[in-house]
Amino acid sequence: MIEVNGITKRYGGKIAVDDLSFIVQPGQVTGFLGPNGAGKTTTLRMILGLETPDRGIARVDGVPFRTHQRGLHHVGALLDAQQVQGGRTADMHLWALARSNGLPRRRVSEVLEEVGLTEVARRRVGGFSLGMKQRLGVATALLGDPPVLIFDEPVNGMDPQGVLWLRQLFRRLAAEGRTVFLSSHLMAEIESTADQLVVIGRGRLLAGESLENFAARGTRPAVVVGTPCPADLTAVLARSGAQVEQDAEAARLTVTGLSAEHIAQLAAEQRIPLHELTTHNGSLEDVFMALTENSVEYSEGGPR
Known part of the structure; x- marks a missing residue:
């Protein structure tokens, strides 16, 4: 030991x-x-x-x-x-x-x-x-x-x-x-x-802590959604409690707080077409970067 x-x-x-x-x-x-x-x-x-x-x-x-x-x-x-x-x-x-x-x-x-x-x-x-x-x-x-x-x-x-x-x-x-x-x-x-x-x-x-517990800090998944009607879908998802970020150039939404299955169901109910529906789980690197964000001695802006 x-x-x-x-x-x-x-x-x-x-x-x-x-x-x-x-x-x-x-x-x-x-x-x-x-x-x-x-x-x-x-x-x-x-x-x-x-x-x-x-x-x-x-x-x-x-x-x-x-x-x-x-x-x-x-x-x-x-x-x-x-x-x-x-x-x-x-x-x-x-x-x-x-x-x-x-x-x-x-x-x-x-x-x-x-x-x-x-x-x-x-x-x-x-x-x-x-x-x-x-x-x-x-x-x-x-x-x-x-x-x-x-x-x-x-x-x-x-x-x-x-x-x-x-x-x-x-x-x-x-x-x-x-x-x-x-x-x-x-x-x-x-x-x-x-x-x-x-x-x-x-x-x-x-x-x-264990690797499993550490990785679990970043398990809140994000769902990337492609749709020709981003404003309509954003309104629908927001009413269901989701957090939505929009990439205007790519016509994509990044959604947290709802599963891909739930997003697909809501879009179908409102007859909103989807072109992409991809779930991204947080990686160990994501968790590490978030945890050490304020502990980096040298960053792009110089010493902290």
Whole structure:
């Protein structure tokens, strides 16, 4: 289990993380979401003991991570795939970490095979593509066979095959009872992978709940209606309690508060012809954008 309790971190006059608390449970994939500058990476670094909170505490398995001896046995993490010594080969990079954590040499071969890098094990990492470095970072995280795994934007630079492989890997690790904490800015990827969500903005907690409950915030459907008589239909729908927005150029109406079936029935009763009737459900991205609207540090108009 990962426990974050009231952590705060300042850099000069800027608050990066502000009294943040949440729990990441084992046996599931927890997605960590927030706009750029929300404090996600700073939070992960405090969990891993790479930054010290000004206030509050982060624990892994009940204690701060720094107190764990031979940390790779307890937590595996990928924060920045580019932060690796380019002059080392992949196998020597992993072997150096294995030796420092009391792990057997066979683990190097096992994790290289797991991530698909066996054939390039003796190539220097400096010549790797970003996707290959991401795979090496995943291998590093898996090296100690830890119960807790933390990944920060792991699909960056991955091709579609690599993204699918990572998705399946995360699901398998969670099914084995491990704690998987995954930071990403890709809504579709989180939607396909996560069970739970932690959403932050400007360093503060905005949501901590299941993916299902989070997505349900945006389930009020909108129905797009095409008709040659938009004014007549708008009047009919408004009398039935619907909210109607009109796109004059496209002669379309966007209707909320009534189902497509109910709209079709009302139009038929009034003999109003319809050319289009399409229901659009809110997406995870829609909910995320609405929730974090006031937490975006940089927008089209400049810093907020």
